[in-house]
Amino acid sequence: MATATFRIWRGDQQGGEFAQYQTEIDEGMVVLDAVLKIQAEQASDLAVRWNCKAGKCGSCSAEVNGNPRLMCMTRLNDIPLQEPVTIEPMQSFPPLKDLVTDVSWNFQAKKKIKPFKPRAPEPDGTWRMDQRDVDRVQEFRKCIECFLCQDVCHVLRDHQLHEEFIGPRLLVYSAALEMHPLDSEDRLDDLANAKGIGYCNITKCCTKACPEHITITDNAIIPLKERAVDRFYDPVRRLFRVLAGG
Amino acid sequence: MTEIKKHQYDVLVVGAGGAGLRAAIEASASGLSVGMVCKSLLGKAHTVMAEGGVAASLGYVDDRDDWKVHFADTMRGGQYLNNWRMAELHAREAPECVLELEAWGALFDRTQDGRILQRNFGGHKYPRLAHVGDRTGLEMIRTLQDHGIHQGIKVHMECTVISLLKDGDRVVGALGYEREKGRFQLFECRAIVLATGGIGKAFKVTSNSWEYTGDGHALAYEAGAELTDMEFVQFHPTGMVWPPSVRGILVTEGVRGEGGILYNSERRRFMFDDIPDLYKDQTADNEEEGWRYTQGDKEARRPPELLTRDHVARCIVRQIKEGRGSPHDGVYLDIAWIKEKLPKAAQHIQKKLPSMYHQFKELAAIDITQEAMEVGPTTHYAMGGIRVDPDSQMSTLPGLFAAGECAAGLHGANRLGGNSLSDLLVFGKRSGKHAAEFAKENGFGQINNDQVEEVTRQALAPFERAGSSDGESPYQIQYDLQEMMQRQVGIVRNEEDLLDAVEEIGKLRERAGKAASPGNREYNPGWHAALDLPNLLTVSEAVAGSAVKRKESRGAQAREDFSEKDEAFSKVNVVSYKGSDGEMKIESREIPEMGADLKQIIEEMK
Incomplete structure (x- = not known):
């Protein structure tokens, strides 16, 4: 059996450093397997989040050799193992311990987005929807909330504008609500102002990071930006507002 | 005494998968204060893994379907050991529960005429499973989560309950710890709903994540509630x-x-x-x-x-x-x-x-x-679990309710695919409603501080053993249990292996008493694994012991030494509970006679 070396960040809010571990690796192993093996055999208090181990729950997000990844979906045979494999926690969020970060901001920010409000149902109490309209939103609803898109977003990662900008994950969530065939709520004012959609400068880092392959920028953020622009900067509407004394 | 953070809720829900979320939403709707505790982050529970769909006889794809066919299918699949009242309520109420999700934003795949599309699944006579590709569970948990966060429910994420607290016979609180700092949390409440999911981590090959260590089963058992049908563990074929x-x-x-x-x-x-x-x-x-x-x-x-x-x-x-x-x-x-x-x-x-x-x-x-x-x-799934009243989902202990996988009854000897997602909606809702009613009628109880102190002392013991020479890794003990259960209490069983397994569990329990956790209380998975061990051992003992008791092959229980069905066992459930001597008691209980109307449905559908 082959052996590989892993450099894993160990620490907490006060700071930390990389610790080096060697472990045996087996065919088909993913990065999370190696981390759990090290935990079981060498470092029982090594903190890591994980659940489904099948890319469906979005718990085990981390940075593997600098790349934003779900550890459970990153196969070791896709990584060069001659060099140590570096595993760090996500950098956009405060560290809690080792590979675990404080992602609570995502949950708080989500709560401030206006919830789903369906239009009145048909006389039989249900709704008819066309599969085509459903398809568009289902892409966004594939999101597993791994927060890797938030991790790589410059506005959050480099500029730490968590108070002014909700980030790609929550823009996808907003898009899913805005484009929901039944939704009747209006979130555009909010998105343009409190949620800071203007901060996104479309570098598409989030789209590249998404393990669910959601086309975040093109299908979610740009259409939302366009809707906001149409409402607030459309010259005809502006003229109308001026004439109306608005 | 160690410092303990206190919380007070009318209703406390333990577990935030589909059943827990649905229970919390329902309890909250009656105007009470509701707290919800979950072992992981919100939205990561095992419901997220459910793929195929949610069973409900909406009849959109095949209009011959109705609740009676669904009821008969569920009973046939469970080899008639199901709690027939639960099977009836489930079949009747599943359609409205699915439509409720749509009103909260769930987007199921559609038929040509724009209704909810339904697919075929094992044991269901007609196409019955509402679905979203093969990620139905994600759609459901996210819908419940995104609806739930606006209902005033207080969520305690990454918090694990380690003991229920009683005042006389009644359950009046729970003690847990939060993972981040390892601090103890005391929850005082008028009613508790357990919705902790399964026991898959007792076995080596499992679709379950680290969380599924039978916590709810063991918490209820230790508090004096009864478990039933524990011999029936579903091994998913694929x-x-x-x-x-x-x-x-x-x-x-x-x-x-x-x-x-x-x-x-x-x-x-x-x-x-x-x-x-x-x-x-x-x-x-x-x-x-x-x-x-x-x-x-x-x-x-x-x-x-x-x-x-x-x-x-x-x-x-x-x-x-x-x-x-x-x-x-x-x-x-x-x-x-x-x-x-x-x-x-x-x-x-x-x-x-x-x-x-x-x-x-x-x-x-x-x-x-x-x-x-x-x-x-x-x-994959535990058909067995906490024995509950079919209408209210209250366990044999006043104030303690259970729903979803950790409760038993609906599925009998074998669960049909798609019936767990509908189970958690129907009985999550019912448990929330009835827990709220119980909470309205009963005040807060008296918390027994001696019990609290004893539980916290025991919970911290793995740290003290970290320096001792006979301290053992909790991961190794868990691994040995999983290997043994897989080998001896797996898909095909026999008396000798099962009795040996019960004895092995006794030895593993002794080793678990020496589990040691180096490090401190802050987010320490080794410590968490040590605290999960007693729960795993309790459910493993109940599974093996109940499998010994049922000397026949039926549904998920296959015995080499009793390879046929035995009429005598067709009318009983196996029940396990903690005896006054502290030992596990396992006995057969007669299934109550089914009403004539339901009997007739089963006859007609044969």
């Missing part, structure tokens, strides 16, 4: 088998629902060779008819691949044991073959089974639109 690190990860039954076939190393569709009498009339006797069924032909009968999970799992095991398995001890599951039947089959598969496509592509480097998968049985 888990991944290769590579080794992914062994056990679920492959949805939806693959077979969409036309996927099982064959052995001789390319024989072995499922045609063994069709139980109970299902002969409903099962296709040739491949062509089976295919037509999966494509919606109402005249066709279902292919034998869609027989109940217990049966399919056993047939697969037999193929492997008799040397007709695939290279990595599985059999072949093939959906790629449908290209013989359908134009653009590859696109069709990717649309219908996107997460399966993704899972095999990324984890096994296999393109399921082009080649067959290798699959084998994996521990």
